[in-house]
Amino acid sequence: MRIPLVAGNWKMNTSVDEAEKLVLEMLDGLDRLDGVEKVLCPPFVSLVPLSMMLQGSSIKLGAQNMYFEAKGAYTGEISPLMLSGLCEFVILGHSERRWCFGETDEMISKKVKAALANGLKPILCVGERLEENEAGKTEEVINRQVTVALDGVGLNVPGGDIEKAERMSDNLVIAYEPVWAIGTGKAATGEQAAATIEFIRKALAGLWNRDTAEEIRIVYGGSVTGANIAEFASHREIDGALVGGASLKADEFVAIVEQTARIKGRDRTSRR
Numbered sequence: 001m002r003i004p005l006v007a008g009n010w011k012m013n014t015s016v017d018e019a020e021k022l023v024l025e026m027l028d029g030l031d032r033l034d035g036v037e038k039v040l041c042p043p044f045v046s047l048v049p050l051s052m053m054l055q056g057s058s059i060k061l062g063a064q065n066m067y068f069e070a071k072g073a074y075t076g077e078i079s080p081l082m083l084s085g086l087c088e089f090v091i092l093g094h095s096e097r098r099w100c101f102g103e104t105d106e107m108i109s110k111k112v113k114a115a116l117a118n119g120l121k122p123i124l125c126v127g128e129r130l131e132e133n134e135a136g137k138t139e140e141v142i143n144r145q146v147t148v149a150l151d152g153v154g155l156n157v158p159g160g161d162i163e164k165a166e167r168m169s170d171n172l173v174i175a176y177e178p179v180w181a182i183g184t185g186k187a188a189t190g191e192q193a194a195a196t197i198e199f200i201r202k203a204l205a206g207l208w209n210r211d212t213a214e215e216i217r218i219v220y221g222g223s224v225t226g227a228n229i230a231e232f233a234s235h236r237e238i239d240g241a242l243v244g245g246a247s248l249k250a251d252e253f254v255a256i257v258e259q260t261a262r263i264k265g266r267d268r269t270s271r272r
């Protein structure tokens, strides 16, 4: 049984003061909701104060990016060693990293391996651009992004740590985020998202095996709001959401998590 996950990606928004205020506004509302893993991904500078504020709560922290080297002459970068112990998750391969900062599938693959080797759980983002979608290339693009990023990951975890390999399914989250849906207000339909997520799961089965693929959480991201989350959460294939803009509004983010918990909880009860 996959535990649903809803993560808020605050992107390059909020000063430290604003981030603390936003957490205070959503803390109680989120904390009382069970059955969904709740993750906030603020800017790097707010990770330390928020990690203190969230101690003892059920809300987890994620970073929005990291570099793959442990340390050295990489001005401006943040290493996995700096993040481990501070947050549990790290968003990798977000389309804004790919398209604004030139990250390649190969770089993202190095980051995924470095995150796992340092006990961080990647939220690996994949998704096609509008022109690729319109040219009927969605599956080709997604297949390349998934297989290159995860090449050599899993049963061959760096360092050959078998224990880590066995926990792969808990340690990795994939976010299907069609680029044309991010920040545009034009979300995919539940059917479109579920179909591509099913395709991703098949690609994962090809990389590892069906059982492992069935256990890995795959969420949808792209203009998710309180008004449309039900359309995504009601699909068995979709394990939650990565939320950008709407995660900056406390009431709306709590409403997204609340609906996900309710819909997924009902599904679990009806399958018993």
Ligand code: PEP
Residues within 6 Å of the ligand: 009, 011, 177, 181, 182, 183, 184, 185, 221, 222, 223, 224, 242, 243, 244, 245, 246
């Ligand atoms: C995102 O940044 O990952 C995202 C999905 O943004 P938005 O919800 O604003 O489309």
